[in-house]
Amino acid sequence: MTRQLSIAYTPDPDDAFHYHALETGRIAAPPGCTLGFTHAPIQVLNESCRQQVHDVCAISSVHYPAISDDYVILASGASVGRGYGPGLAAAAHSRFDDLVGRRVAIPGELTTGNFLLRYFYRGYTPVVMPFDAIAAAIVAGEVDAGVLIHEELLNYAEQPLRRICCLGARWYEHTGLPLPVGLNVARRALGTALIGALEDAIHASMRHGLDHYDEAMAFASRFGRGPQSLVREEFVAKFANDDTLLMPADVRAGLATLYERAVESGFIAKVPPLDLVDPSPQDVPLAAVALG
Template sequence: MKTLKTLTIAYTPDSDDAFYYDALETGLIPLPGFRPHFFTENMSCLNQKALQGVYDVTAISSVIYPQISREYAILNVGTSVGRGYGPVLVSREFSKMENLNGKRVGVPGIPTTGWFLLKCFCPDALMIEMQFDEIADAINAGNLDAGVMIHEELLYYPQLGLKCVADLGAEWCQRHDLPLPVGLNVIRRSLGTASMERICSGIRQSLEFSLAHSSEALSRVRRMGRGEAGQCTEKFVSMFANSDSVRMPADVREALNVLLCQVVDLGMSSEMPQLTIIEGMIPERIHAHKQVG
């Protein structure tokens, strides 16, 4: 029997990422030649571990890609894309970005795409790094004046009595007439081209299986994010696990180039990386191991 190669896959503890991998993680879709091991950590931790080269496949904030481009290629599956939306700046007291100059604003990691957008649009805010799901409570406790919402917090914050100051993702999209590639899925180059292509294809089939059996997949991933009580899983998954995530379209590739050029201009990287995108070969359809539903 051929020995299976261990493959480490890391994603955020949120419903959209869990939706991508549900069929692989539950064994409904196989990944021939590999034994995947899954890890969940918040985006700030995943960014740091990508810089250290810890995982074979990992979610990252798009803005850190120039720093890891020599070790990782971009997968053409699992991109989180905001079409007219993205990280949201919220507050209890303030209603305009210009009122936040010098104010304490929580950001879900430095660097993250949410932090990057705030730095672009409200550079004089005092940015305080916090875990993403603690920012809203810190605002309500008076420890922050405002904060950047990501993940399911994008939809949940009104239930906590907070108000939108600005949809930073929408602002970026409007200024550039492009969608916003908030997050990427990347893969270790040292796996080799054939393996990277095969893994990309397997992840795509997992996502396609979840989309085709969405009720069953959603019932399993509701444990993530704000959970059943949050009542935002289905809407959130539809925002960030969709056709843009199945295959990165041309306008998202264009947007990624624009975003990363801005990252270089901001001094986060010395040069614009060459974008290597693993397309995922299209083998014969891999059938599910068992029937669902």
Template sequence: MSLSPTDPKTKTKADAKLETTADTRVISIAHSPDSDDAFMFYGLATNKVRVPGYKFHHTLKDIETLNHRAIEDPFFDVSAISFGAYPYMQSEYALMACGGSVGDGYGPIIVSQKPFTPDEVRKVRIAVPGELTTAYLALKLFAPEVETTNVQFQEIIPAVLAGHFDAGLLIHEGQLTYAANGLKKVLDLGNWWREQTGLPLPLGGNAIRRSLGEEAMNITTHAVRDSIQHALDHREEALSYAMQFAGDIEPSLANRFVGMYVNERTLNYGEDGREAIRLLYEMGYDRGVIAQKTKVDFIG
């Protein structure tokens, strides 16, 4: 799904002139259609936030598709990614210092129909939303021995309800809707991570292509931060925009979910947020979940 950053019906003469100027640099941005991503990119996608000499083109794909694309074919200049995937794209991309989804004492949730204890769930088969997701990385740090199967994230709840899996690992809005489907929470991995490390759990971020060059990387990162700030300053309008991509989720739940993952930490990770990112990679590598060491470079 592609999303133009401007509405042709409201395009001004100045916009048209900018688009035809030879000096205009087009930046391709890819992110998920989930309500938190759509919310934070509202300013840029609707042309509320502009940068002279730059035009931003948005493509919407699910996060696991974006993870694989950034690793296998680093086409997009900016891509939303899972932190669990970043080690495998670090030669092509750096991390933006903004745009992160951070669970501060909360995060991906293991759910089941049966009242498993955290120790019992280590021994069952769990449906996971992809081995490049940070949720999977956190799960394997919690239980390295656990058996997993990849399932599209939106299919995990139905698969657990149908008895195809003993438990499921939920990301996105499923973290808020599982109880309404009759499932029980076994463990919140964001809370588990907080108990283990005293730190928030960084889940998703924005990666920016190194080949853009230092100037364009910094300008683009500041534009994304301005878009996030614009959404926070115009919450009602940004949430209304994000709802068109949110599927059947209730507006109140979408608002709650956005509040969980688009906030002050999205503007800036903070020192503890940056420490958490580095620790996540150190632990992942030391325990054999991540295949290579990760050097973290923050832009902006």
């Protein structure tokens, strides 16, 4: 009997690039399993894990403590910023840098961008809205500023917007560590063997994308917002690399530090156990994608 498994990720080029080979059958599903794929905004995926809707799911890193009893972390699939990450933006004509008394749009209460905003700033009023509506809301004057994520990070000039702060760069200045913005997690109820097989399949899919870049990029481009292929390629290049393939030691240290700081600031209640599932030993990470 075939087992149906659900994999969920954000409708963004980097996630689509990672899953191209699995979703199109270039890489096989674990034996005895078929895979169904769901694409949804990160806040929706975060909330879905509370009900264990998906077997494998992309989530915001800061949301993992709330679901750690039910999910383990997969070493493949993390979104990691090395000196970059969510950005705080305001209208291009604005002159303020202090957020006291300002209305600031956030892409969800459960997101890593929201935690970083709360960690570094005080005295503002948060306004939750879809991540892809934040830039337009700033330009329209509906909010004074907003936290940008995903491809919106590369579109400051087109909006037009002014970057107040790169929250990922500020994190690095404070910690000296990379910022794990998002994670791939798998339901503990699947069992050790199946979780390991899924990790290997996802890892292989990501390696396939790096080996067959043009093919995977063409698939990923279906998920981009707007016609700018160079923007999509730049975004994918930031997250299609060794950090995504294997989550190296300094990224794991960054994740542990993220949870420690989140507890210290009252954003989360506890530091979760970092139960990570690595790919099989025969899988060796590839070099990062370099775009000329």
